[in-house]
Amino acid sequence: MSIILNEVHNEGLSLNWKINKVLYKEKSDFQEVAIVELESFGRALVLDNAVQATVNDEFVYNEMITHVPLFTHANPEKVLIIGGGDGGAAREAAKHHSVKQVDMCEIDPKVIEACREFLPETSVSYDHPKVNVITKDGIQFVKDHPNTYDVIIIDSSDPIGPAVQLYNREFYASVKESLKEDGILACHSESLFLHQKLIKDIFASVDSLYPITRMYLATTPTYPGFSWSYIMGSKKYDPFETKIDEKQVVDAKYYNHDIFKATFVLPNFVKELVGLKK
């Protein structure tokens, strides 16, 4: 018998992932949480039928959503990850020598439970001395922590279900309040091909709130539309002025300092999409 996870990317495209084994499947208060073993990408966290992180490619996303803002900041000490329950972003943040505290605020305790048992590659961070695992609503959490963080990473699932409120201007404004005066927000903004309206909206919202807004790119093959994009809002530091070669080297599978320099280079159609000059 072949077991297939059919993941719908949009009306015209869906993916059939062959599943070798279902390791965990429970309904939480927020979503259906599953850990499966995919034939082609290894173990994976699946939320409401959407692949969130696989052991074969999670490193691209987790390294890029973390190292780019952390290296843009001059001296990040306190980092907040909103969502990111698999632990991958926290794992990467803890690698920075300057970082003293990583608060990972995941709304769904079942995600933590599932990843702790079945995704040790990412959940290894839960027990790191720098990392605090917090199971609370990120929206309320940032409101309760004004002027606290150097970097806040919004590591959310897609803008449907529990994560939808993490994709609007009001939330980016709350995050701004929770950042210190030289703080940086980083989030992903989905696919250059399938989610162009979303990218435009996020870029415009962040740009209206933060003095410096930068977009960057890194393909994550298991994410819908594949050409994955990220947006940073920064109160003070501009990655275009970062002296990246003077920074600490991190042990990583995707990231290196040349990648830092290259990731901000945008194709013409993307510049046009977000209103930057060709």
Next chain:
Amino acid sequence: MSIILNEVHNEGLSLNWKINKVLYKEKSDFQEVAIVELESFGRALVLDNAVQATVNDEFVYNEMITHVPLFTHANPEKVLIIGGGDGGAAREAAKHHSVKQVDMCEIDPKVIEACREFLPETSVSYDHPKVNVITKDGIQFVKDHPNTYDVIIIDSSDPIGPAVQLYNREFYASVKESLKEDGILACHSESLFLHQKLIKDIFASVDSLYPITRMYLATTPTYPGFSWSYIMGSKKYDPFETKIDEKQVVDAKYYNHDIFKATFVLPNFVKELVGLKK
């Protein structure tokens, strides 16, 4: 009724493309040739059930496989495209002021026939005064044209079916003979995630034949594994030394000269894969 094209990427992953309309479907001497309208990426050329080029994203591949080698060369005048029957690479090559002649050697006349009628976005190049459409076997063609071309682009379908012989050392050696003494070979080398052995083999083969071998990257969302890679073998010119900002600007949707500089930056796992130093 929903009509679905099920494209198998590997044993563990297949894609369901919703088809709005089948515009052309014929069996040629080499393969099944079809033009369909995909709900999510527009009109597409499909060969033996594999999506080759869609109007929504062909520009990424066609611009990158063409402009990168052409701008690496100091003065490309004669260009050969092996395969590339949709015409997209020829369209891009013809944009270069220095280029006087683009020979497009496509083995399958039915591909030409189908694209001429249903994919004007790419086949527009067929009637360009610089472009010669040749329907011959590329393997024999390069043997018959020693010391002729400045740049040869291998724009083939996947390494199954009629294209399989375009992916081996013997063919890269033939191409070398067909290049002038300062010529450049460019080919695609498929996905960083799904085709690692192939990438390793192509890189090693090219590297054993050409003094300068460079790999570069550009995601094409409709290609299997999505993180698409390209390899160049060059007899004389090194793209790392190209003064790209002094070159002609081409009108393009993806490519710009900053992309030229960024595209050669490789993630750590890719460097490791092809045997480059981290």
